[in-house]
Amino acid sequence: MSGADLLSVSGLRISIRSDEGVARVLDHVDLTLARGRVLGVVGESGCGKSTLIRAIMGILPAGAHVDAGGIRFEGRDLLRMTETELNRGIRGGRIGFIPQDPYLALNPVFTVGTQLMEIMRRHAARDGKRGSALRAAFRARLVALLRRVHLPDPEGAFGRYPHQFSGGQRQRLLIAAALACAPGLLIADEPTTALDVTTQQQILDLLRALAGELDVAILFVTHDLGVVARLCDDMSVIYAGQTVESGPTRQVLDHPAHPYTRALVACHPARAQGFAGIAGSVPSPLAPSPGCRFAPRCAEAADGCAHRAPHLRPMPQGPERRVDCRLYDPAARP
C-alpha cells in the first residue's frame, strides 16, 4: 500500500448483532484506490457490498461493530473520526455518494434547486462569503455542474420537481449533487441497475469522463461484470464478505485466478457455453467457517481450506494483482 492511495481499506472485519445472533458480515475486506482511478467492487447480493459502503461513509446500522482492520481516506483514519468531523468534512464533502435508485433518492415535495442548495449549505466551503453572495456562488457552481452532467436546461431545472425528470436525468441530477462539494471520492452503489442499457451507457460515459477531468476517484459497486469491463481500471471481487481477488480489470477478467471469480466470469451469458450457474448457495454469515467461505462450493477445495485465515497475496503478474486462495499460496502446496 503506497502513501499515494486516496482510500485504503485493510483487513476490515465487521459483525452485526441481531436477534438471530452475530452475523460476521465482512471478514477481511481489502482494497486500495488511488486518485482519479475507478475501482469496481463486484459481488453478488448479500456479499457485504452495502456494509462496506456504509462503513466508509460512517453510517453503519445499529448493532454493527468493527472487529478489526482500518479505513484510511486522504491519510486520515475514518473509523476514529467523530460524527461532527465526518459531517463537516467527509460525508457529502470529500466523499460524494450516488445511490442505486434515482427514483427514491430525491424528495418528491421539494424542488431540485432546494435539495441541491441544501447540500451546499451543509457541506460546501464558504470562502468567507455570506448571504446572497454565498447563495449566488452556490447556485453558479450547481448550474455549471448540471451543465457538465448534460442535464437539459440547467437553469430551469432548479425550479422543477423530481417527477418532471426521466430516470436518466434524475441519475444525472444525483451525480451533480454528489459532485457539488468537489469531492475526492465518489461512491456509486449500482447507479445504473435501474436504467436502460442505452441510458446506462450514457451514464457510464459520463462517469468515465468526470473521473479524468475532475481528478475524482470512483468506487463503483456492482454485480454486473460487463459494467466493470466498460468503466473500471481495477476491480476487486468480494464473496460472502471476503475479498477473494483484486487487480487491473482486464487481467482479472481475461485470466481470473480465484475459483469463484472463474465461476462468475463463466456464468456471464457472453462467455457461457450453456447457462452455467454455481452449485450451492452463499453461506449464512451467522455461522461462517473461519477459513475460505467459498470452500463448500469450490471444486478445488482441499481439507485445509475451511481453516486458512483469509489473506490476499500478490501474484507473480505484479503487486496489484492479488488473490486469496490456497492454489496460489506457495506455502500451502503439498
Added chain:
Amino acid sequence: MSGDDLLAIRDLTVLLGGRHRWLRAPVAPLRAVDGVSLGLRNGEVLGLVGESGCGKTTLGRTLLGLQREAGGEIRLRGRRVSGLAPASARVARREIQYVHQDAGAALDPWWSVGHTLEEALRIQGLRSGTERRARVRMMLPAVGLDASAYARYPHELSGGQLRRISLARILLLEPRIVILDEPTAGLDMSVQATVLNLLLELRRRLGLTYLFISHDLSVVQRLCDRVAIMYAGRIIELADARAIFEQPRHPYTRALLAAAPRLDGIQPSVRLRGEPPRATAGAAGCAFAPRCAHADAACRMQDQVLHAATADHEVACRRWQELVIPAADISCRA
C-alpha cells in the same frame, strides 16, 4: 405471419389513459402499443426487447387479457380471442399465462407457498383439497424445489426460489403459452443461469411456447429463437436471434446492441443521444428519427412499417439498405 402460428396478432393497438374533462380539453390517450403485428410459433421462444416505456409489458398484459385492446385482432390457434369483455377474454385465453416481473411482490406475504399455489387450482374449480395438495406436491420438484417449500412463506425464500414459485403457480394451470416478463431481473448471475436452465428444460418437457420480455440482450441472445425489437409502441425489427445479433439492420437495434456491456470492455462504436420518447399520440414519421444519426427529412414525414429485408428478417426503416456497417463493429459477442 404464417397461418399455423399458435398465437397471431394483427395491427394490435392499445391506448392507455386519456380522459374527457368537463368544460376542458380532453387528455389524449397514449398509444402504448401502436399497430403491432406478430406471430408466435408453436414451441419457440420469441424475445420481445425494448427499453422501459416502449410498450413491451403492455403488449404482454394485453395478450393475457388484463388490458383491453383498442384495435386489431388476436387469434389463438386460429380462433379469434380479441374484442371480448375482460372476463370472457381471460377465459378464452386460458392457455396463455403470465409470470410477473417482481416475483416477491406477486406473492401474498401472509400465505404459505402451498396456500398460494393451491389458490390457482381452487379458482379453476378443483374442489378436492387432497387432489389440489397432490398436484402442488408434484409441481414443486418439477421447478427444482423440495417438498419443504410447501409450508414456507415468501420472506423465507431467496430471489431464485421465488421465481420458481411463480413459475410453479402458472404451470399448475397447464398453459401452452407463457409470457415471461423480465424473469431474470434483479437476480445474481449465478442464480440467473439456473433459472434460465429451468425455463429451457420446462419448455422441452411440457411443450411450452415462450414470449420472453426482456431488456437484457445477453440473455435474449442465449435463450431466444427469434427476437422482436420494440420502440415507442412499435416493432421495428423482427428476425431470427442469430440474424438480429449478427446482422442488425435497424439503427436503433444497432445502438441497443452496442450499448450492452460486454466482458471484453470494448467501447461501443455507436452511441445514442437523448432518451426514448414517451409513447406519443400518433405523431407522424419514424419515432426513432429524432435520435437517429441517419435520419433525413423524409424519415420525419413518413411512418415506417415493417417490411421484409430478407425472407425471415423484417425491418421498419426506409434507409436500411444504405446503412451498411461492418459486422465486426456491432457484434454483441464478447
